[in-house]
Amino acid sequence: MTKKVSIPIRAKSAPKAPKKSYDCAKCPGYCCSYQLIEINKRDIARLARHFELEYSVAEERFTKYDASQKARVLRHRKDTVFKTICMFFDQKERRCTVYESRPGVCRDYPLAKRCGYYDFLEFERDQQDDPDYIALT
Numbered sequence: 059m060t061k062k063v064s065i066p067i068r069a070k071s072a073p074k075a076p077k078k079s080y081d082c083a084k085c086p087g088y089c090c091s092y093q094l095i096e097i098n099k100r101d102i103a104r105l106a107r108h109f110e111l112e113y114s115v116a117e118e119r120f121t122k123y124d125a126s127q128k129a130r131v132l133r134h135r136k137d138t139v140f141k142t143i144c145m146f147f148d149q150k151e152r153r154c155t156v157y158e159s160r161p162g163v164c165r166d167y168p169l170a171k172r173c174g175y176y177d178f179l180e181f182e183r184d185q186q187d188d189p190d191y192i193a194l195t
């Protein structure tokens with residue numbers, strides 16, 4: 059006897075990615091103001107391609123060696139909100155200008171579905187009853 063199979067047979071849906079509980083579009087960019095944003099050779103090569111530059115030019119222009127951390131990091135410049143911020147940060151729009159080519163560490167951050175900075179920001183905005191309030195750490 060043939061076994062009856064109900065049609066259609068649906069594939070099990072893939073588990074949903076955990077929902078993010080932060081919104082970078084509403085954040086002034088705390089993570090991009092972190093002093094030591096470490097960058098590796100692959101990141102530099104990606105940025106070099108993005109700007110159609112030689113690797114060595116991109117390395118010199120966009121990064122510097124931090125002796126205390128023994129690591130190469132993204133260059134910063136003065137910011138209107140924080141003391142300094144990553145040189146690729148658009149200070150008016152408060153967003154990354156090289157998003158598609160951003161370094162691995164920027165892609166991975168905050169490594170969780172919550173962002174501690176954003177929790178802090180939301181808490182302060184709540185306290186101040188001001189949705190645009192920018193709390194400084």
Ligand code: SF4
Pocket residue numbers: 080081082085086087088089090167168173174175176
């Ligand atoms: S600090 Fe958090 S919420 Fe703000 S831009 Fe970075 S990842 Fe997004």
Ligand code: SF4
Pocket residue numbers: 089090095132144145146147148153154155156157160161164
């Ligand atoms: S490369 Fe983009 S995401 Fe990374 S720190 Fe700079 S502005 Fe932020």
